[in-house]
Amino acid sequence: MAVPSLTEKSTPPAAAAGADDPPILDVRGLWKVFGPRADRVVGTPLAQLSRAELKHRTGCVAAVRDVSFSVRRGEVFVVMGLSGSGKSTLVRCLTRLVEPTAGEVRLDGEDVLACGERRLRELRRHRFGMVFQHFGLLPHRRVLDNVAYGLEIRGTKKDGRYERAREVLELVGLAGFEGSYPDQLSGGMQQRVGLARALAVDPEVLFFDEPFSALDPLIRREMQNEVIRLHREVGKTMIFITHDLSEALKLGDRILIMRDGALVQMGTPDQVVGAPADDYVRDFVSDVPRSDVLTLSWVMRDARPGEPLDGPELAPDTVIRDAARTVLSAGRPVKVVSGGALLGVVTTAEILEVIAGPDPGNPDSPGGESR
Structure with missing residues (x-):
């Protein structure tokens, strides 16, 4: 061979x-219930119970509950x-x-x-x-x-x-x-x-x-x-x-x-x-440095009237940590550009806001409560 x-x-x-x-792998409505008569849980009101309630009432544990992804x-x-x-x-x-107790797992369409x-x-x-x-x-x-x-x-x-x-x-x-x-x-x-x-x-x-x-x-x-x-x-x-x-x-x-x-x-x-x-x-x-993960697409804003647009250009998927030096040293707004189109601008203020951390009370803060 x-x-x-x-x-x-x-x-x-x-x-x-x-x-x-x-998708190469497609998972739909996957359940795995351990315990006596586990097959009676899925598709009944028992499936709506919390894990602790289900265990108390039936002796069963729902290890995987109606999970779907591709x-x-x-x-x-x-x-x-x-x-x-x-x-x-x-x-x-x-x-x-x-x-599995119930659901679908398809590999290239095969069940x-x-x-x-x-x-x-x-x-x-x-x-x-x-x-x-x-x-x-x-x-x-x-x-x-x-x-x-x-x-x-x-x-x-x-x-x-x-x-x-x-x-x-x-x-x-x-x-x-x-x-x-x-x-x-x-x-x-x-x-x-x-x-x-x-x-x-x-x-x-x-x-x-x-x-x-x-x-x-x-x-x-x-x-x-x-x-x-x-x-x-x-x-x-x-x-x-x-x-x-x-x-x-x-x-x-x-x-x-x-x-x-x-x-x-x-x-x-x-x-x-x-x-x-x-x-x-x-x-x-909560302990993740957001500047290491978030990209410019999260912090860019619309250019304001009269704002200079002759600064450096960066892609929207540039990680903020990697963009920080360019933005902080530019002295003018940095353009966020994709395919030749201007999507927005980023300045020192937006970068420092991320580095300082989210404001839970500010819905416009990246990572704030209403984001």
């Missing part, structure tokens, strides 16, 4: 894909929430490691929940890849054999799977460690082996279930940068589960925030920070 090269097949990043392109091809889609929010159960439902065991195995072997928090490496096998394991299960011949395994080991920076055993590697290196194993089968969608939470902070940042680099190089669709907001903001093209099994807010990092949906999200993002 031939094994495609990483350079042969690469999905374009989400930023380059059209927003109207069909993931674009090549996108890094982050699902985040605190412990018990349902995020890990959600990602396991997508691959049917946990069987994953309707697949028989044989077809589901094919999806897991060929189209899905999974990276777990606990590395799950086989301790008695060398790194090379661990990385090649999925290809071995698939039936790829030894020479082909070893060639592919060496290729992805070089990609994740572990060339030269092919003959090592897992216990001879650091935690960060073991997670790279897990990542290489997932990449080796050339999946269309990579699922990450809090893969870095057990790592030291420095190694964790290194692995986050590694994911960013790999996404830029191979363009895989990635669904990333985390409880860490800074990790979500760093990695995600879009972020879905969960609480008690339900979707609370979904949007781009600047939307989550700039317009939190409720107090729960607002508390989440």
